[in-house]
Amino acid sequence: MADIDSGSAQPAPRKRADARRNERALLDAAAAAFVTSGVDVPVRDIAVRAGVGVGTIYRHFPSRADLIVAVYRHQIEACAEAGPALLADSDTPYAALARWIDLFVDFLVTKHGLAAALQSDDAAFQTLHAYFLDRLVPVCDQLLDAAVAAGEIRPDLDAYGLLRGVGNLCIGAGNDPRYDARRLVDLLVAGLGVR
Amino acid sequence: MADIDSGSAQPAPRKRADARRNERALLDAAAAAFVTSGVDVPVRDIAVRAGVGVGTIYRHFPSRADLIVAVYRHQIEACAEAGPALLADSDTPYAALARWIDLFVDFLVTKHGLAAALQSDDAAFQTLHAYFLDRLVPVCDQLLDAAVAAGEIRPDLDAYGLLRGVGNLCIGAGNDPRYDARRLVDLLVAGLGVR
DNA sequence: CAACATACGGAACGGCGTTCCGGTTGCCAA
DNA sequence: TTGGCAACCGGAACGCCGTTCCGTATGTTG
Numbered sequence: 001m002a003d004i005d006s007g008s009a010q011p012a013p014r015k016r017a018d019a020r021r022n023e024r025a026l027l028d029a030a031a032a033a034f035v036t037s038g039v040d041v042p043v044r045d046i047a048v049r050a051g052v053g054v055g056t057i058y059r060h061f062p063s064r065a066d067l068i069v070a071v072y073r074h075q076i077e078a079c080a081e082a083g084p085a086l087l088a089d090s091d092t093p094y095a096a097l098a099r100w101i102d103l104f105v106d107f108l109v110t111k112h113g114l115a116a117a118l119q120s121d122d123a124a125f126q127t128l129h130a131y132f133l134d135r136l137v138p139v140c141d142q143l144l145d146a147a148v149a150a151g152e153i154r155p156d157l158d159a160y161g162l163l164r165g166v167g168n169l170c171i172g173a174g175n176d177p178r179y180d181a182r183r184l185v186d187l188l189v190a191g192l193g194v195r
Numbered sequence: 196m197a198d199i200d201s202g203s204a205q206p207a208p209r210k211r212a213d214a215r216r217n218e219r220a221l222l223d224a225a226a227a228a229f230v231t232s233g234v235d236v237p238v239r240d241i242a243v244r245a246g247v248g249v250g251t252i253y254r255h256f257p258s259r260a261d262l263i264v265a266v267y268r269h270q271i272e273a274c275a276e277a278g279p280a281l282l283a284d285s286d287t288p289y290a291a292l293a294r295w296i297d298l299f300v301d302f303l304v305t306k307h308g309l310a311a312a313l314q315s316d317d318a319a320f321q322t323l324h325a326y327f328l329d330r331l332v333p334v335c336d337q338l339l340d341a342a343v344a345a346g347e348i349r350p351d352l353d354a355y356g357l358l359r360g361v362g363n364l365c366i367g368a369g370n371d372p373r374y375d376a377r378r379l380v381d382l383l384v385a386g387l388g389v390r
Numbered sequence: 391c392a393a394c395a396t397a398c399g400g401a402a403c404g405g406c407g408t409t410c411c412g413g414t415t416g417c418c419a420a
Numbered sequence: 421t422t423g424g425c426a427a428c429c430g431g432a433a434c435g436c437c438g439t440t441c442c443g444t445a446t447g448t449t450g
Contacts, residue, residue, distance in 0.1 A: 161374060169363050
């Protein structure tokens with residue numbers, strides 16, 4: 001159920017074997033390349049790693065953003081699902097929010113260049129933008145609402161703004177040991193608390 | 196005294212008239228292009244605007260970062276000089292810090308793409324990075340130290356981290372009406388305060 | 391095994407930043 | 421005024437990028 005599309009009778013009449021093999025090789029190669037060289041690794045490098053031509057990449061993933069989404073889908077999904085769980089497990093909604101944001105930061109700072117790609121206004125990255133937003137904004141919203149309802153934080157900020165802010169703060173983390181994105185995010189979250 | 200180099204006997208033996216004319220035309224053209232299309236406007240566009248060849252740009256400004264620095268030098272200088280002034284004029288060091296950061300945010304959000312360029316780890320932008328840091332970190336440090344000494348903020352954060360955080364939060368502001376960088380910066384600064 | 395849809399590889403395209411160099415032009419000395 | 425030279429100019433050229441296109445190869449199905 002974590003696959004791209006599930007349920008219903010397979011309306012896609014099954015792909016050719018080599019196509020499926022290449023798609024998997026591409027996902028593996030891309031994941032490895034992203035770790036080594038960041039998400040802006042040249043498309044050709046990924047193609048070489050996977051042992052395919054560049055055309056094959058674009059047939060499977062119409063834009064580089066789709067490839068990024070495909071590679072990280074599981075982790076994003078896991079992050080989204082952790083929201084309600086944290087809300088149930090934590091002492092207060094605010095604590096749940098803080099821990100959830102920690103999770104999000106963990107995810108972002110370990111993916112070189114991903115936070116930057118998320119903010120790019122390049123049309124090619126709209127898919128990426130949209131997927132993150134669709135999946136995470138509702139979760140964040142729920143946490144935020146609960147914390148506001150509990151009177152723990154000011155109702156200053158919407159989920160979209162918070163997520164973008166956190167995402168922005170994570171840009172460049174990992175490239176520069178002097179820059180501690182996590183601490184800044186903590187301060188931001190602290191600033192959210194009622195005084 | 197606000198010019199690029201002043202004082203001392205001119206060790207540079209005076210440039211040719213056309214060179215000086217072109218340099219000025221380039222600065223004007225670049226400033227206009229930055230407003231219209233952001234700081235990542237293609238170099239060729241700037242050249243066309245200025246009525247010169249691209250070679251001329253690189254002769255005067257070895258990298259695009261140098262051009263950006265040259266265009267905004269005055270404003271950055273003004274921002275730096277406002278630091279001590281605010282410290283003298285404000286009720287508390289924390290208030291001065293908050294107002295100074297406001298100034299910095301004002302500067303960044305009105306320059307499309309500048310905040311993003313500031314964070315780029317591309318080698319070509321090292322000059323840009325270095326200039327901002329050299330000029331603003333000491334000022335921010337002074338404000339931060341004063342506020343810490345007054346017991347107004349926690350000594351959690353160094354000037355470098357704060358400036359980068361604020362810079363990061365300003366990325367993409369102006370492209371997206373749903374994203375209010377200023378509010379996030381305010382929250383961050385609020386988080387800095389002692390509780 | 392044939393024949394056809396599907397998928398493949400990589401050349402080709404347009405755009406970018408930057409470099410290079412043959413031609414031009416401002417400047418100063420004669 | 422003019423000659424000559426250093427300084428400067430324009431834009432072609434280079435290498436890298438993402439993306440598109442198409443002739444060819446191959447899995448699949450009857």
